[in-house]
Each structure stands twice: as structure tokens, then as C-alpha cells.
Amino acid sequence: MNTHISESIITRTWEFGETDLLVSFFTTDRGRLKGVAKGARKSSRRFANCLDSFCLTRLEYERKSGRELYFLHSGKLIHGFPELRTDFHALSLASYMVELAETLFPLGVSEQRMFLLLKNAFLALGGHMRKEELRVLFEAKALALGGYSINFERCCDCGRRYAAEGRAVFKQKKGGIACLKCEKESARLPGLDPDAARGLDQIQATPLTPLGDSQKALLTEELMNEMKKVLRLHLSYSLGKELKTARYLS
Ligand SMILES: [Zn+2]
Numbered sequence: 001m002n003t004h005i006s007e008s009i010i011t012r013t014w015e016f017g018e019t020d021l022l023v024s025f026f027t028t029d030r031g032r033l034k035g036v037a038k039g040a041r042k043s044s045r046r047f048a049n050c051l052d053s054f055c056l057t058r059l060e061y062e063r064k065s066g067r068e069l070y071f072l073h074s075g076k077l078i079h080g081f082p083e084l085r086t087d088f089h090a091l092s093l094a095s096y097m098v099e100l101a102e103t104l105f106p107l108g109v110s111e112q113r114m115f116l117l118l119k120n121a122f123l124a125l126g127g128h129m130r131k132e133e134l135r136v137l138f139e140a141k142a143l144a145l146g147g148y149s150i151n152f153e154r155c156c157d158c159g160r161r162y163a164a165e166g167r168a169v170f171k172q173k174k175g176g177i178a179c180l181k182c183e184k185e186s187a188r189l190p191g192l193d194p195d196a197a198r199g200l201d202q203i204q205a206t207p208l209t210p211l212g213d214s215q216k217a218l219l220t221e222e223l224m225n226e227m228k229k230v231l232r233l234h235l236s237y238s239l240g241k242e243l244k245t246a247r248y249l250s
Helices: 088-104 112-125 131-145 194-205 221-239 244-248
Strands: 003-016 020-027 031-037 056-063 069-079 151-155 168-171 176-178
Touching: 003 088, 003 112, 020 056, 020 088, 020 112, 031 056, 088 112, 088 131, 088 221, 088 244, 112 131, 131 194, 131 221, 151 194, 168 221, 194 221
Parallel strands: 031 069, 151 176
Antiparallel strands: 003 020, 003 056, 020 031, 056 069, 168 176
């Protein structure tokens, strides 16, 4: 038998047939998968309270021969993240994080660090860090895991090494920064204070550091705002689209 057991985050579900549930889940070891939970809407004993969106669940599942679809045998709830269901802002941000993770990692592409980042982010959403800051940290780390780190090493025009001493200009088409000799700041080419550049570089280099107050301790509101502008441009350019769930976040 090809039965697997994985710690998983339920990302979304759809009603399927009369009594079944189609479940999309992000596993710790096999990436994101889709499976059918037979009868899950009728008798819930095998899946007691563990198939709601964002639940952290230990799932037992099996691949149906030669198909993309898995068959879910049972699930056991590990963490339900109840805070996500009672706070609209937390719920919206969790949906946004899931959409970003799903966009960066299509079905079956395995990346354990993305799973851990999502789990850490859901834990942090129940804490008292501001959602706007949590979003900045998550975007930078998720994009880095997806292969879209911003290059802070050198000026993307003249190639001069960036020592984080003067302001830098972000260029979305290059996914990197330019020095002030090569480029001017504008709305389309936002600038970064050296502390913001260094902070962002460090945040994207440490995807698994728990998302808490420690990583933004040295960042003022102003620096956070600079990072936010740069990340929004970088994200939409890298993904080639805006995420649908972003509109609920303003
Ligand atoms: Zn330059």
C-alpha cells in the first residue's frame, strides 16, 4: 500500500458529489496536493474538525493509481488556529498567504520550508504583531523561497558592490537595486534607506526565523513603508499578476 502520513495545512475545500469533500492541502514533505475525503460531509468521525481551511492536520492519504488526485483516509487535528476565524483581518491575511504560497509552489512541487513558513505565519497571526508588518515579512520570505530574492549585492546597472551606505533605487525589471549614480528615485523606482535594504536582505535570507517582533525590532515605521512599496512592485512583477486576495487587505 502507498499510504502516507503528513503534517499538512488545509488550504481550501470544495463540496464534491453528495457527501464528499475535495481538499487542497500543503504537506510538510510532498508539497501541495489535492485529495478526496469520502463522506466527510456526512459522518465526520474520520475527519473530526480537521478539514476546515487553515487547520494544521495530520493526514493519512494514498495516491489513486496514475492520478493527480489522492484519497484521504483520515485526519487528526494538530492546531486549528482559532484566532484566524474570529478576526477578519487575520483571516484575510491568511487567505492571501495561502494564495501566494500556492502561486509560488504549484501542485506537487515539494518545499518543506514553504510549509514551515506558512505554519510560522499562522502562529504569528494569533500574536500581537501588526498585520501590515507580518505581511511584509511573509512576502519577502515567500518570494525568496520561490526563487525571487531581491539582489542587494551590487548595482544592477554599473555592477558596483552595494555596501549599504547610501540610498538605493529598486528596479523591478531587474529584481535588484541601482546606485544613485545610475538611477533616480521616483514613484515607479522607489528608494530604500540603507537600513531598509539591509533589513530586507536579512529577512529574505532567513525564511525560517519565526515571524515575530524580533525581526522587525530595528525597523521604524518609515523603513517598513519603504520595504512595503518595494515588495509590492517586486511581487506583482515577479508573479506577473496581482493576487486575488490582496484586495481584502487594504
Ligand atoms: Zn550603479
